[in-house]
Amino acid sequence: MKLFARLKDGLSKTRNQISEIVEHDTKITEEFYESLEDALIAADVGADITMEILDKLRSEVELEGITGCAEAYETLKHLLSLDMAIQKEPDEFPPKPWTTLVIGVNGVGKTTTIGKLAHEYRQRGSRVLLSAADTFRAGAIEQLQLWAERAECEIITQGEGADAASVVYDSMEAAKKRGADVMLIDTAGRLHNKGELMKELGKIVRVLKKSNPWTPNEVFLVVDATTGQNAIKQAEVFNELIEITGFIITKLDGTSKGGIALSLTRTFNIPVKKIGVGEGLHDLQDFDPKSYIDAMFGDFSV
DSSP, rough: OOHHHHHHHHHHHHHHHHHHHHHHOOBBBHHHHHHHHHHHHHOOOHHHHHHHHHHHHHHOOOOOOOOOOHHHHHHHHHHHHHHHHOOOOOOSOOOSSSEEEEEEESSSSHHHHHHHHHHHHHHOOOOOEEEEOOOTTHHHHHHHHHHHHTTTTEEOOOOOOOOOOHHHHHHHHHHHHHHHHHHEOOOOOGGGHHHHHHHHHHHHHHHHHHHHHOOSEEEEEEEGGGGGGHHHHHHHHHHHHSSOOOOEOOOOSSSOTTHHHHHHHHHHHHEEEEEEEEESSTTTEEEOOOHHHHHHHOOOOO
């Protein structure tokens, strides 16, 4: 199945619920707005953001003199696409390697996502090195080693229980010596011990900056789409610990409702960079706001 088709299939629950609203109503009434409110909240958009979205839609409908539900709905989709089209890129291109710190709680698909990112860079011809700095979770290093083999890239490890910053130091030294273009760093996700996590991430960043003041060039937070609004809390905590530059949303091929992408971008003004729609090497795709909104909301243009 092509990636967009898989995304569309994964977001079918939300799309089907909203299609019933648009197909049932032809004229814009208060009931139409109430139905949209229920659907957006059910889609994990969140109550406060849903009200902001609908207030903006009401204003646009009045300004443009829109009377039909289908036209109002297309206006809503356009507004949401604009909201999600956040562009934030690093100011300067630093010396190699381009270093990305990948963070997220256990179970969101962080290590799998790193493997897919590595494969994507390898397909572009980049030399990639993985840093197995999640030395806390049992099996994390072995899992990353398997992905390194699948993506045909190099990996630096020290073993379970090792100091994460020491692993990162060794990785950076190896990346420089071997001429790596890209370095991807796996990290622990123990939010239940916030103090230790803050200390560990802080130490990792200090080690990186001593080696290359531009690093980390990117900090990606991986979130599981099926966790709904809980992902907002995770983002709040991690963003306090280290400045996030982009989100990667995983598991959009299953029971997710999709609204979390809207919540994340509107709450933090941080772009969604990638979305995951499966477990294979090729199942990570660039985030395109319009395609995502079309997959989530369907097409009822007039």
